[in-house]
Amino acid sequence: xxxxxxxxGAGFIAxxxxxxxxxxxxxxxxxDDMSRGRPDFWAPLQDQPRFRSAIVDCADLEAYRTALDTTxxxxxxxxxxxxxxxxxxxxxxxxPRIDLQRTFLTTFNTLVLMREFSIPTLNFASSSAxxxxxxxxxxxxxxxxxxxxxxxxxxxxASEAQIRxxxxxxxxxANVFRFPNVVGVPATHGVLIDFVDKLRATPHRLDVLxxxxxxKAYLDxxxxxxxxxxxxxxxxxxxxxxxxxxxxxxxxxxxxxxAVRDRVSPGAEIRYGTGGRGWVGDVPRFxxxxxxxxxxxxxxxxxxIGAVRRAVDQIVAQELGRR
Amino acid sequence: xxxxxxxxGAGFIAxxxxxxxxxxxxxxxxxDDMSRGRPDFWAPLQDQPRFRSAIVDCADLEAYRTALDTTxxxxxxxxxxxxxxxxxxxxxxxxPRIDLQRTFLTTFNTLVLMREFSIPTLNFASSSAxxxxxxxxxxxxxxxxxxxxxxxxxxxxASEAQIRxxxxxxxxxANVFRFPNVVGVPATHGVLIDFVDKLRATPHRLDVLxxxxxxKAYLDxxxxxxxxxxxxxxxxxxxxxxxxxxxxxxxxxxxxxxAVRDRVSPGAEIRYGTGGRGWVGDVPRFxxxxxxxxxxxxxxxxxxIGAVRRAVDQIVAQELGRR
Numbered sequence: 001x002x003x004x005x006x007x008x009g010a011g012f013i014a015x016x017x018x019x020x021x022x023x024x025x026x027x028x029x030x031x032d033d034m035s036r037g038r039p040d041f042w043a044p045l046q047d048q049p050r051f052r053s054a055i056v057d058c059a060d061l062e063a064y065r066t067a068l069d070t071t072x073x074x075x076x077x078x079x080x081x082x083x084x085x086x087x088x089x090x091x092x093x094x095x096p097r098i099d100l101q102r103t104f105l106t107t108f109n110t111l112v113l114m115r116e117f118s119i120p121t122l123n124f125a126s127s128s129a130x131x132x133x134x135x136x137x138x139x140x141x142x143x144x145x146x147x148x149x150x151x152x153x154x155x156x157x158a159s160e161a162q163i164r165x166x167x168x169x170x171x172x173x174a175n176v177f178r179f180p181n182v183v184g185v186p187a188t189h190g191v192l193i194d195f196v197d198k199l200r201a202t203p204h205r206l207d208v209l210x211x212x213x214x215x216k217a218y219l220d221x222x223x224x225x226x227x228x229x230x231x232x233x234x235x236x237x238x239x240x241x242x243x244x245x246x247x248x249x250x251x252x253x254x255x256x257x258x259a260v261r262d263r264v265s266p267g268a269e270i271r272y273g274t275g276g277r278g279w280v281g282d283v284p285r286f287x288x289x290x291x292x293x294x295x296x297x298x299x300x301x302x303x304x305i306g307a308v309r310r311a312v313d314q315i316v317a318q319e320l321g322r323r
Numbered sequence: 324x325x326x327x328x329x330x331x332g333a334g335f336i337a338x339x340x341x342x343x344x345x346x347x348x349x350x351x352x353x354x355d356d357m358s359r360g361r362p363d364f365w366a367p368l369q370d371q372p373r374f375r376s377a378i379v380d381c382a383d384l385e386a387y388r389t390a391l392d393t394t395x396x397x398x399x400x401x402x403x404x405x406x407x408x409x410x411x412x413x414x415x416x417x418x419p420r421i422d423l424q425r426t427f428l429t430t431f432n433t434l435v436l437m438r439e440f441s442i443p444t445l446n447f448a449s450s451s452a453x454x455x456x457x458x459x460x461x462x463x464x465x466x467x468x469x470x471x472x473x474x475x476x477x478x479x480x481a482s483e484a485q486i487r488x489x490x491x492x493x494x495x496x497a498n499v500f501r502f503p504n505v506v507g508v509p510a511t512h513g514v515l516i517d518f519v520d521k522l523r524a525t526p527h528r529l530d531v532l533x534x535x536x537x538x539k540a541y542l543d544x545x546x547x548x549x550x551x552x553x554x555x556x557x558x559x560x561x562x563x564x565x566x567x568x569x570x571x572x573x574x575x576x577x578x579x580x581x582a583v584r585d586r587v588s589p590g591a592e593i594r595y596g597t598g599g600r601g602w603v604g605d606v607p608r609f610x611x612x613x614x615x616x617x618x619x620x621x622x623x624x625x626x627x628i629g630a631v632r633r634a635v636d637q638i639v640a641q642e643l644g645r646r
Contacts (some may be wrong), residue, residue, distance in 0.1 A: 143468075144468070147562075149491040151492075157480065161453075161480040165473055165477040
């Protein structure tokens with residue numbers, strides 16, 4: 001039984017990870033600034049003796065340190081799962097300071113405190129956004145050049161760079177997970193919940209940004225969490241970098257729009273915009289190599305369209321529950 | 324005649340670049356926080372009508388903005404040459420906040436202000452340190468993975484990432500120069516001046532960090548400035564990334580130590596340490612591909628050992644002048 005600290009601990013991915021860690025017998029200390037996190041994700045955990053939480057802005061070094069100081073009698077922190085980041089890419093494009101603070105400085109501070117508190121393992125939620133637009137090229141972990149086209153991707157790459165230097169200087173182990181698009185519940189943002197909510201507001205029409213040809217890989221959040229735990233347990237190096245995703249070419253926005261329409265409002269008309277990108281900084285298509293993770297021994301059970309369909313069902317149930 | 328802003332404007336490279344820009348008929352506004360810059364580098368320029376300077380910490384956005392505000396009646400800033408960075412790699416390893424502030428946040432603020440002031444061109448001094456240790460592999464600009472092993476390299480990579488995203492979002496043009504080791508005068512830091520000063524303090528002995536087998540490429544600062552101006556004038560893309568360096572495999576620390584010893588104190592004993600690295604974060608060997616720059620039409624006149632020998636002569640003269 002070890003103590004695991006999660007940043008971004010009231011977010012979509014953390015909520016799923018916390019459940020798994022507690023099931024595995026671990027103790028969890030979840031931190032979140034609640035800028036995008038949701039206090040209600042913590043509510044069902046409050047009776048759980050192996051769960052603690054604190055509202056902390058990890059971009060504020062003093063506050064973050066004070067939070068970790070409360071663990072001094074717990075025999076040490078085994079790992080930090082650094083999931084905190086600004087997940088609103090367009091907001092980061094409008095104001096790059098949001099990504100600086102929430103995506104990069106949270107990482108920087110995490111590393112400062114891991115050194116101070118002698119925390120041996122960092123598990124970091126990175127992103128396919130670090131790669132930028134490689135067109136039809138299959139993207140393996142060692143590809144170059146790395147040309148992120150959003151501030152979000154830039155600050156994830158900055159985070160990875162600082163983590164790599166920390167491994168050289170003091171950090172015993174870092175596992176870097178490069179996520180694709182992740183779907184599932186409890187959904188807080190992303191294309192699926194956007195489409196579901198739009199169709200509930202205007203059941204006859206679904207307006208889609210871009211021409212619908214954007215193609216991306218999607219992974220079910222439960223599978224993502226499974227992969228993270230698998231890598232953390234199995235990867236032997238000090239600096240382990242893995243693409244995590246389905247082995248397929250992904251699905252198009254058109255396929256997603258149709259899947260949501262068919263499930264939520266079968267008669268609706270889907271209206272597409274123009275251009276292959278939904279917004280500045282959005283990578284229009286993406287092919288991920290996942291053979292490094294397959295070689296380690298992990299493969300997802302759902303492909304992209306399967307993950308999307310499953311998530312649409314879950315999100316519809318979630319959104320109906322909110323009525 | 325255009326206005327060029329230089330950050331790190333009282334540094335080694337800026338001092339050489341300012342002279343060239345003024346010779347070309349440009350106007351220069353040099354900014355420096357004087358943390359490592361030297362006021363005496365500006366002294367000989369003070370009578371020059373096309374030179375202005377200000378002591379400003381570019382990591383302080385308000386101060387940086389105030390400095391640029393003083394140019395409002397000058398018809399706009401044509402370009403920022405962003406040279407400010409923490410050049411003391413070991414200091415950055417001891418305290419990563421130094422690289423965060425001086426190397427990365429200066430870049431971040433530069434981009435914020437380029438947007439506000441509609442400055443069309445960024446010329447950025449990046450570094451071979453972004454690549455990390457690729458052993459004997461020849462490093463071209465598009466190589467992966469990028470695994471910087473110093474905080475300095477990490478924050479240069481973070482800077483490059485943020486610049487790339489800025490080109491996507493608003494910045495008309497960015498030229499990114501990845502520097503090798505640069506030598507020449509006025510020397511302020513680096514292995515040559517270290518060796519010269521050590522030998523002047525103890526003329527019979529030169530202690531060298533590491534076993535002397537580290538091999539790196541060196542470029543004369545005047546050639547570096549020439550290459551930067553060439554790329555800025557010739558490269559046609561919106562995001563131009565160039566390795567700048569000699570076409571050779573570089574010289575070893577042993578060759579450098581001997582060159583300095585032969586010039587400064589021919590009878591001295593050179594004592595080597597152990598290990599292939601001088602310090603944590605130092606990349607022990609390095610092979611640079613420079614064919615992209617050669618294809619654009621620029622090649623250096625000196626090879627690495629030629630640049631080192633020339634610089635040793637210049638540095639000895641400089642240091643004798645300080646007696």
